[in-house]
Amino acid sequence: MKSILIAIGCSAALTLSATASAQSDNALFQLEQRLNAVGERIEHQQDISEVEILQRSYGYYVDKALWYSLTDLWTDRGTLEIGGRGVFLGKERVYEYMRVGLGTVGPKPGLLYDHQQFQQITTVNPDGTAEGRSIAFVMSSGGWGHNYYENDYVKEDGIWKFTKLHGPFNMYSGYDIGWLDNTTLNTFPEKFDPPPDLPPTTIYLTYPNYYVEPFHYPNPVTGMPMPAPDPAAGGEAFGNYSPADWYWQNR
Amino acid sequence: MKIQLQHFVPTTLALGLILLSPLAHSQSDNARLSALETRISAIEQDTAQVEALTRIQRIQRAFGYYLDKGYFGEAADLFTDNGLVQYGVDGIYTGKQRIRELFTRHGGGSVNAGPGLPYGRFNMHMQLQPMVTVAADGNTAKARWREWAMLGQYEEAIEWGDAILENEYVKENGVWKVSQMRYYTNFVAPYEGGPASLAPVSGDWTTEVGKAFPADAPVNETYQPFPAVYIPPYHYESDLSAIRSDPPLQQFIRSNDAIGRLEALADEHAAKLARARSLRAVENLQSMYGYYLDKGQWEQAASLFTADGTWEFGQWGIYRGPESIARGMTLMGPQGLEQGQLNNYPMLQAVIHVSDDNSHAWGRFRSDVMLARNGQGRWGGGVYENEYVNDNGIWKISKQHYWVTFWGDYDKGWTGEGIIPVEGMSSVVPPDEPPSVVYESLPNTFIIPFHYDHPVTGEPHNDLLRRDQDPREQQQ
Numbered sequence: 001m002k003s004i005l006i007a008i009g010c011s012a013a014l015t016l017s018a019t020a021s022a023q024s025d026n027a028l029f030q031l032e033q034r035l036n037a038v039g040e041r042i043e044h045q046q047d048i049s050e051v052e053i054l055q056r057s058y059g060y061y062v063d064k065a066l067w068y069s070l071t072d073l074w075t076d077r078g079t080l081e082i083g084g085r086g087v088f089l090g091k092e093r094v095y096e097y098m099r100v101g102l103g104t105v106g107p108k109p110g111l112l113y114d115h116q117q118f119q120q121i122t123t124v125n126p127d128g129t130a131e132g133r134s135i136a137f138v139m140s141s142g143g144w145g146h147n148y149y150e151n152d153y154v155k156e157d158g159i160w161k162f163t164k165l166h167g168p169f170n171m172y173s174g175y176d177i178g179w180l181d182n183t184t185l186n187t188f189p190e191k192f193d194p195p196p197d198l199p200p201t202t203i204y205l206t207y208p209n210y211y212v213e214p215f216h217y218p219n220p221v222t223g224m225p226m227p228a229p230d231p232a233a234g235g236e237a238f239g240n241y242s243p244a245d246w247y248w249q250n251r
Numbered sequence: 252m253k254i255q256l257q258h259f260v261p262t263t264l265a266l267g268l269i270l271l272s273p274l275a276h277s278q279s280d281n282a283r284l285s286a287l288e289t290r291i292s293a294i295e296q297d298t299a300q301v302e303a304l305t306r307i308q309r310i311q312r313a314f315g316y317y318l319d320k321g322y323f324g325e326a327a328d329l330f331t332d333n334g335l336v337q338y339g340v341d342g343i344y345t346g347k348q349r350i351r352e353l354f355t356r357h358g359g360g361s362v363n364a365g366p367g368l369p370y371g372r373f374n375m376h377m378q379l380q381p382m383v384t385v386a387a388d389g390n391t392a393k394a395r396w397r398e399w400a401m402l403g404q405y406e407e408a409i410e411w412g413d414a415i416l417e418n419e420y421v422k423e424n425g426v427w428k429v430s431q432m433r434y435y436t437n438f439v440a441p442y443e444g445g446p447a448s449l450a451p452v453s454g455d456w457t458t459e460v461g462k463a464f465p466a467d468a469p470v471n472e473t474y475q476p477f478p479a480v481y482i483p484p485y486h487y488e489s490d491l492s493a494i495r496s497d498p499p500l501q502q503f504i505r506s507n508d509a510i511g512r513l514e515a516l517a518d519e520h521a522a523k524l525a526r527a528r529s530l531r532a533v534e535n536l537q538s539m540y541g542y543y544l545d546k547g548q549w550e551q552a553a554s555l556f557t558a559d560g561t562w563e564f565g566q567w568g569i570y571r572g573p574e575s576i577a578r579g580m581t582l583m584g585p586q587g588l589e590q591g592q593l594n595n596y597p598m599l600q601a602v603i604h605v606s607d608d609n610s611h612a613w614g615r616f617r618s619d620v621m622l623a624r625n626g627q628g629r630w631g632g633g634v635y636e637n638e639y640v641n642d643n644g645i646w647k648i649s650k651q652h653y654w655v656t657f658w659g660d661y662d663k664g665w666t667g668e669g670i671i672p673v674e675g676m677s678s679v680v681p682p683d684e685p686p687s688v689v690y691e692s693l694p695n696t697f698i699i700p701f702h703y704d705h706p707v708t709g710e711p712h713n714d715l716l717r718r719d720q721d722p723r724e725q726q727q
Contacts, residue, residue, distance in 0.1 A: 105718040107696035175664040208371040208405035212320040235367020
């Protein structure tokens with residue numbers, strides 16, 4: 001009887017022990033899950049900051065024509081498209097765009113080329129890519145520029161890089177009378193050396209014409225996608241300007 | 252989940268004590284589990300605070316992009332249903348419809364059509380220099396922003412715009428929205444002549460839009476815009492939480508059991524989070540400093556430095572300690588500025604790095620500058636390379652170093668005879684030490700050193716050396 005009681009007691013204890021252990025394991029498992037989830041959220045915040053550092057460093061490099069540092073921000077197959085000059089494919093062409101198109105490495109006496117990087121909206125995607133909209137506010141020896149970027153980035157081996165720099169022009173003007181008159185409607189491949197690998201992805205005219213580069217993100221409050229501009233308000237649709245019209249007007 | 256766990260812990264604790272020798276360590280294990288759970292909750296809360304800050308930056312920047320291109324309905328949709336905009340001294344507009352019409356009228360779009368702007372309309376509203384304070388409960392937030400605007404109508408008239416925004420945000424059903432936007436116009440100045448050419452406003456300066464489209468309620472406090480010096484109220488005057496983070500990190504040694512491994516994982520996450528919080532705190536701190544500089548609040552600006560912090564501005568030399576720094580800043584003008592003085596030093600393009608132990612930080616910022624004094628306007632540009640110290644959870648400035656790229660006359664620009672050379676040390680308010688580096692600004696050009704290595708290669712920035720060693724360059 002005594003041994004039976006002991007046996008029952010032991011068995012009860014073992015059952016309780018197993019239950020306690022299972023509960024403890026369950027608690028650990030839940031805590032680990034919470035830690036992993038919050039860890040991903042923290043990494044997401046770090047990713048946003050790192051993409052911003054990449055984009056802003058690009059601006060500091062343009063300022064002083066640091067073309068090696070600039071080119072190193074790209075993946076091997078990354079692309080670059082600025083204004084209407086067409087698309088340049090791969091790191092080497094990015095370097096050539098800068099070195100041949102814009103001049104030798106290093107700052108030049110008397111010349112200002114400040115490419116301020118403002119107002120970045122960064123969207124980090126679950127697949128390890130990111131998109132960013134930002135502004136280049138240019139104060140250069142040539143005058144003013146206000147341009148947008150809609151760029152793509154990728155995290156390769158833990159490091160963020162450009163896969164696509166897409167910088168449609170918004171406004172370029174001289175200094176004397178600013179953007180009152182005599183602005184640059186756009187640039188195009190025929191007037192830029194080196195030539196691109198691909199033609200411009202979009203044909204458009206900049207200020208004083210209306211062009212809006214599509215936002216990569218939905219409205220952050222409503223979640224609604226961006227509506228197309230309404231010609232009744234004066235806006236053309238996104239880059240729907242006829243390439244032929246544009247060519248004959250600007251050749 | 253949390254409630255279940257709190258219930259669970261004492262139960263196993265009791266079982267372990269009474270019955271089971273294999274769980275002899277259960278008491279301490281359960282205490283460890285409980286402590287770990289509390290810690291994870293804190294990490295989750297602090298993460299939500301950082302997320303709220305970046306969300307608010309995103310909403311405000313999206314707002315700017317909407318105004319730029321005539322997406323006024325989308326801009327109004329960023330507000331709560333009873334959200335409001337206080338516009339200059341025009342008054343307070345309440346509700347999305349009114350807000351949409353307000354920005355449409357100011358921006359030149361059409362309330363009867365969808366998004367867009369007429370031909371030749373320029374309506375750029377850059378949203379800059381965020382100083383974001385998220386409330387402790389994580390459900391509301393306030394932020395100060397600088398708006399730098401480029402406005403006008405092609406071949407008719409163009410203007411510069413300058414405003415401070417003091418906004419409030421609220422989280423409704425998990426979605427952050429703008430609840431209040433107080434838009435303090437400082438000036439809308441003609442491009443020709445710039446802000447220096449503006450005369451003081453006399454009497455009522457309600458805008459044309461405000462007259463044609465009256466507000467729902469008057470402003471609580473009226474003010475005079477530039478050339479008067481008006482300081483829009485700060486939301487953070489007595490609340491320093493925006494520059495607060497975790498204190499410098501401690502090293503923990505964790506036991507090599509299941510709980511210990513989770514404790515180590517929590518340590519790792521907490522360290523990353525502390526540095527992410529610190530990065531945002533330093534961004535806020537530099538913005539706060541910049542807003543004080545704008546208005547000649549030298550004492551307030553100097554109070555953000557450590558006791559032996561240094562302030563070096565162009566070639567004026569080095570001022571050490573808050574008292575000396577405030578004295579050095581009088582080279583920019585009297586405390587509080589004088590009538591007609593514009594001292595806009597925006598803090599932009601932040602590249603911030605925080606040390607692994609969360610005790611120090613470095614920041615590169617751009618500051619392209621708009622000044623006016625005695626009817627003379629001036630442009631300037633340069634880059635800050637700064638250092639910061641974590642003083643037991645409050646970030647302070649240990650070094651501000653502004654490298655001047657150029658000064659230029661407003662009317663003539665920054666080429667040719669418009670160029671103004673950088674000023675040397677003052678004999679009237681002499682520095683404590685000479686400049687750390689002697690240089691000349693434009694037309695001389697130079698590379699401002701980077702506190703950080705290249706973000707992709709991890710190598711120092713050595714472009715000139717690479718150029719000199721590049722065989723492609725030698726062929727040319």
